[in-house]
Amino acid sequence: MAYRDAAAAVHPGTAPSRAEVLAAWLTSGGDERIALDPRSGLNRYGCGPAPDGCDAAFGSSTASVISAEAYEAVGRRLDRLLGDPSVQGDDRSAYRAEAQQIRHQLAVLCGLPAAMAENIVLAASGTDLHLIAADLARGAGVAPLVTVMADPRESGRGVAHAVRGLRYAGCSPHGGACAEGEPAPGAIAGDLMAVPVREPDGAPRPAHAVDADFERACLAATRRGGPVLAVLLDVSKTGLIAPTPACALRLKRRLGERLTVLVDACQFRLGVQSLARYLEHGFLVALTGSKFLGGPAFAGALIVPECAARRLRRAPLAPWLGDYSGRDDWPAGFVGRGVLPDLPNLGLALRWRAALTELSAFRSLPEAEAADALTGLAEVIQTRLDLHPRFERLGAPGPRRFGRPGWDGVSTIFPFLVRHDGRVLDAARTQALYERLRSGPQPVRLGQPVAVGVRDGEPIAALRLSISARQLVQALSADGGRRALAQRALDVLDLVARRAAEVG
Template sequence: MRRENMSTLSASLRLQAVEAPISQDRSRSAAAMAELFGPLDGLLRGGGDPRLDIDPTSGANEYGCQPFPCPGTLSFASSTATSISARAYARAADARDSLMRSAIAIGIDGAFEARIEAMRDELKAHLGISGTRADVIFAPSGTDAQLHALFLTRALRGPALTTVIVAADQTGSGTADTARGHHFRTATANGVRVRKGEPIAGLAHSVASVALPLFDDGGDFRPQTETDSRVLSAIEKLVASGSNVLFQVMDSSKLGWRAPSEACLEEISVRWPQQVQVVVDACQMRLGRPRLRKYLDRGYLVIVTGSKFFAGPPFSGALLVPAVLSKALDAVPAIASGLREYSSRSDWPMQWSALRARFPVRINFGQWLRWEAALEEIRAYYSVPDEFRLLALTTFRTGVERIIASSPLLRPLPPQQKPEGAGADDEELAQTTIFPFAIRRGDRLLSPSDCRKIYRGLARDALDAVSASGRGCAPEIAAKPCLIGQPVALNEVEQGPVAALRISASARLVTETWSLDLDTAHDNLQRELGHVGAIVSKIEWLLAHLDGLNVMETPHAS
């Protein structure tokens, strides 16, 4: 917005404040408008998880990301978090300017509600689920959306409920708490202080959970047939005991895995149509639009995010609710009182007038702006021709697999073996887009703590983290900030805990390499693979200096 326009708007708002009657609502609206005029960077990191907080020393959050564009960073971290792009940052700035103008005309509450409702339609259009196929509940994160899924399932199936989590060892760190209706952090996105691990009022009563990990006791991935068998056995026992089930499906995990199989899901639908509600953890958003539509048409709830694959700024979640459930949900007689600390009225679709009226009127600018940024990334991705999206992801997969295999210090993890024809519903995302690897040091693989040191060293100029006498001769490699997917713990029985890091393809990889000139597009893709090679070189450099590497320990974020 031009400076003179900002002055005009500011003067108009000051005049409004003087002339308006003094009331609680007016005071809240004035405070909201004052917040809206704050720095855009501050708004983008507000109204979310404490992991968005900026460390004053590094200038980055716990993921190593910043709330403004960082074009000099080599970023392949879309399985974790990514700094906002210049394109998405401009979209957020324009969206704020537009909301300011609307707020002067109709008031901040009405303007904000109208914009959020329009974003539901925009998200559905981009994902190919326009019309009445689904409703959208916005949330600060995918973890918050899990609480919404639990609340809605309790309303539909009754309070006696058990959450069954498949791939529980590859989902978000908060899932163990949200599956039981417990607080998963020490503060909600709305700034309410809570006690992590304690029950959420009105949500946790008569709720239990069952965790089904993908790793077996020997540290290996379970065969698909074994995972399916464990899922069916757990659900059968729970239903026989009189419990209804919220079954959380994984699509896909931190390591790129999907569970259970299609055959298992079909059997569950046939055997227990009234006792089991399926919710799909699709937070990674590495699935095709036809598969997403199939899930919704089956009556599944689906958790999505605008970050991860689409590379919007971290912490933008949503729960997609199939149309078959919508009418019943609006008739819910009451809400869990503790859920009011996590959600606001604007998060819920306007057509659910009875349900949404039970939530407080509260404006979360950070959540809104992060979704504005994410919608721009999603729009840009699906604006690229189908053929190039497939070409880009295929070229990247081949190149990254070759680069990782060529390093004597990296051990790639095996990809999931998929049945013939399993990718038909996934469009170009049938391609592998997450490339996990362990790191060798001598005859051992790195522990989670050492992997975190490597992860933090990658994200910064690491030259000052190593003594001058031990730096070697690669300052240009050591100095380059690099973001990749943070460590994922593996269950390696023989040598103790180990972890894997991840290089991930994102929607931004596609949009930033696309060109009408195919030679230019090819060169752009090779440039990105060159960046992957530079990251591997920095990993090797950091490994050589691991003992003398001085990087600050931070809490594990997932």
């Protein structure tokens, strides 16, 4: 569909408003998770397609509502596209140019050489990125791919299906309706080996124990004779890194091309130096613009290190990837993209425009100042969680990767359990609390509950208070901004404590 037909796609036979056109595009080119409920006007993450001014938005580990600045940037870009005569009847060429500009800007903002834009694959979601990475790791062989990763509950909901070549949603960006869990047509079903990262009661396992299990699993997987994909979570839904980068590097050096390492950095809580180190080691890196950056949900990018790109540019791609990936989502140098449909995804491009607006603002902050602000904020939040009788903090060390950490060595996701009458709320009551918080008269957005273990014979789940790049930019751009952000976080925790009594 040509871009200037957007208005007709929103409400046929009517003249929709600019906001309705923007909403239609920002929620297109994904799956049912970003479709708007006709009654609430919100997607499955509880977010609408336009800024809403919520002051209690601490859910960036799940999703965020687009900011006013990003919304205006997207609107200006869409206006230019709709007013460009060259776009009329040639939306494929327009998307091709948009995708290339996004790849270039992302590379530069990530501190990479501009030429690395030719190694960036765009995708609608982080789950789609895992699907693509698994296909690259599998190669042209017929042996099933074995994926080794941390407990899938710490990653995206559909990742465990995606890496095995299974459907993970009821529809896809370019395909029709499908059944979750069924094999993709023509896919070679893979296997999954999951490594626990928490004790049965939810406490984090020691890093050395996780690493040891991860190494054993990868070595066992390679003995099967087929390709192996190791997924390094950086960071998980609850802020963990698993396995350690040192463990992944040891395995890569030992196993060579038999092992592909994918860094799941879809939270994008990663500094430029850490990203560069991962790529230097030959690891694929998956990023999204909708978590730490605070862009609208469904904007992903897979960065292929140059040492791997020289081989992967010549690799074939599975035709069934075309349900999830279009030809111009890939740089022109990847010859396998020829089997993919020539279908544009303007919604993806506009969501990335929003995310890059946030990334550009964040990159303008002095790193030392950002690290100092985050350190102070983390101390305030962790202290409240430790001292309040309603909460139990699921403590974990700050992220550790290579050498001296930067701002990304400070925790920005704070998982916690909620107590009532001396007991931890079970998973069902925690979910009820989460729903009550986000739908109340003063909506509060936290990260969706994550299953972490069992207490008293009942499954338990952690809520997550998460800091976003946009919040940090705002805090460092105004007098008293740090104190104001810390106070808002404390106010949210106090409200959680009060509401807990209502569901206990």
